Amino acid sequence: MKSLFCRRSAAAQWLAALVLLPALFVSGVTPALAVGEEIFQVQQGFKLVPAIIMVALLCIYIGVGFLSKVSSTSGYWVAGQGIGKWGNGAAIASDWMSAASFMGVAGLLYLKGWFGLGYIIGWTGGYVLLLCLIAAQLRRFGKYTIPEFLGDRFNSNGVRLIAAGVTVLIAITYATAQFKGIGLICGWIFGMSYTASVFFAAGVVCTYMLISGMTGVTRNQQIQYVVLISAFLIPLWLLMRKAGGTGLLPQLEYGSIISDLMSGKTAAGQLDPAATARLRDTYLPWGQGDFYHFIALVFTLMVGTAGLPHIMIRFYTVKNEDVARRSVLWGLFFIGLLYWSSPVYAAMGQFWNPGGGKMVADVIILSAPERAGLGSTFIGYLASGALAAGLSTVAGLLVAGASAIAHDWYATIYRPTCTDRQALRVGRIFTALLCAVVIIFALNPPALIAQIVAMAFAIAGNTIFPAVVLGIWYSGSNKYGTLAGMIFGLGMTLLAMLGWIFKIPMFSGDGILPATSSALIVCPLVFLINILVSKAMQDKLDKESSRRGDNILRKMHNLPGYIEEQQAPGKSATAY
DSSP states (O other): HHHHHHHHHHHHHHHHHHHHHHHHHTTTTOOOTOOOOGGSSSSEEEEEEEEHHHHHHHHHHHHHHHHHHOHHHHHHGGGGGOOOOHHHHHHHHHHHHIIIIIIHHHHHHHHHHGGGHHHHHHHHHHHHHHHIIHHHHHHHOOOHHHHHHHHHHTTOHHHHHHHHHHHHHHHHHHHHOOOOOOOHHHHHHHHOOOHHHHHHHHHHHHHHHHTTTHHHHHHHHHHHHHHHHHHHHHHHHHHHHHTTSOOHHHHHTHHHHHHHHHHHEEETOOOOOOHHHHHHHHHHHSSSSHHHHHHHHHHHHHHHHHHHHHHHHGGGSSSSSSHHHHHHHHHHHHHHHHHTTHHHHHHHHHSSSSOOHHHHHTHHHHHHHHHTTOOHHHHHHHHHHHOOOOHHHHHHHHHHHHHHHIIIIIIIOOOOOOOHHHHHHHHHHHHHHHHHHHHHHHHHHOOHHHHHHHHHHHHHHHHHHHHHHHHHHHHTTHHHHHHHHHHHHHHHHHHHHHHTTTTTTTGSSTSSOTTTTHHHHHHHHHHHHHHHHHHHGGGGOOOHHHHHHHHHHHHHTOOOOOOOOOOOSOOOEEEE
């Protein structure tokens, strides 16, 4: 009994340490801007029409959550595994197209020009890795979470706990960026302070999350995708017409706007020669950044995308592996519609608000339409789309983070005999607790929205991605190699993040190991360490671990010889 208590205490300490790490990251940073200062770059005060649009949509989201209320762990974590390919594709896109995609990518392209395309290439390219390496195999495994897959594949609670801690860390880091975007949007619509906006948005997220779980989140995300993509595209057509184009297909028309910018022509008038030269350098290839940092960014975002637990968990919500594959393709199509349009917003931003700089980057999708005189209705709908993007992603992150604690620690290790009702209650408690933690961190965000998100991707790409890929495709990988690889990857990623905090040149945006792009060096080393340690420790592996690992591989790859495992008492029946 004493040894069991010690193990449980150690497990709790591991999780607590990983959960609290972002506190150092956030609290130790002095942001380049005062918190929420971007709000002052757009029109202040309460806006009636945008507020009506926003409140109506929020009521729909909460109503859908109430109507989708669930009472089982399967419904709460994976929507009862009954989502179709189009619905799951839209949910993947909505889950993915966060405030970073909706607001942050346009802001980075506005600020960094050509170099910012690395975010679009990396984030979309990651779905190719998901499609080819992960989606179908994870669905065949058929349980709830990524830590559960890794813990079962390697027959190790140590691997499960580290994966659960990393999942929580990713959720907190990623959600911090989303809450910054949500706070800026609510501040613009309701005239609130940044702090009040963050608390307001958190209340909405927690309400429908606690009521419904993954079923309500998935249905809301399908609605939110329609809202966010229409809100992104409709004002863009009008912006292009205001700038002198036809507005029929801005994605093909904005080249003329770029040409005008290269010669210093903007809506505000002719730029002086120095400002024109700076703008030209920004939008021409390699005007900012270099080849190494561009490739490092793209690679980090690709492997990070394929390693995000809240995206991987989507493959557990569908009916079978064929639907899992098809939903990735539909998700990529839906995502592409937005990313095809983000560079247009960046160009429109420079045309209508040239030289705004970092101060205006994260709100450029609001600032440019305001300066173009688009009207409160269109801008309000645009803001509602941005809020939908942030809310949908935060909900998915909270499910992934809470499930890592409630399902993978509490229900699997701490109290394996608990009932479904107990596990569901703990899951809802941890959902609320995680939301509270994220609020605290979001009150002092350390960087631009998309940069914070890129750090979360670096964590995923350096820990979860190598472990999952080798767990699926390399039968020789074992718990010793996976533990060594994940600990090394996590340690190096956190070292890079701390280096970013303390402005150490090696970890800066121009350094050899940037916090936003560390996976180009760290991820291959994690693969290598996993393989070498697994080979070195192969003789130490017990027979039960080898048998279970082989059995799970047979199930994931549809090989003969798979044997159904015994179900733990008191749990919902799931495929294994």
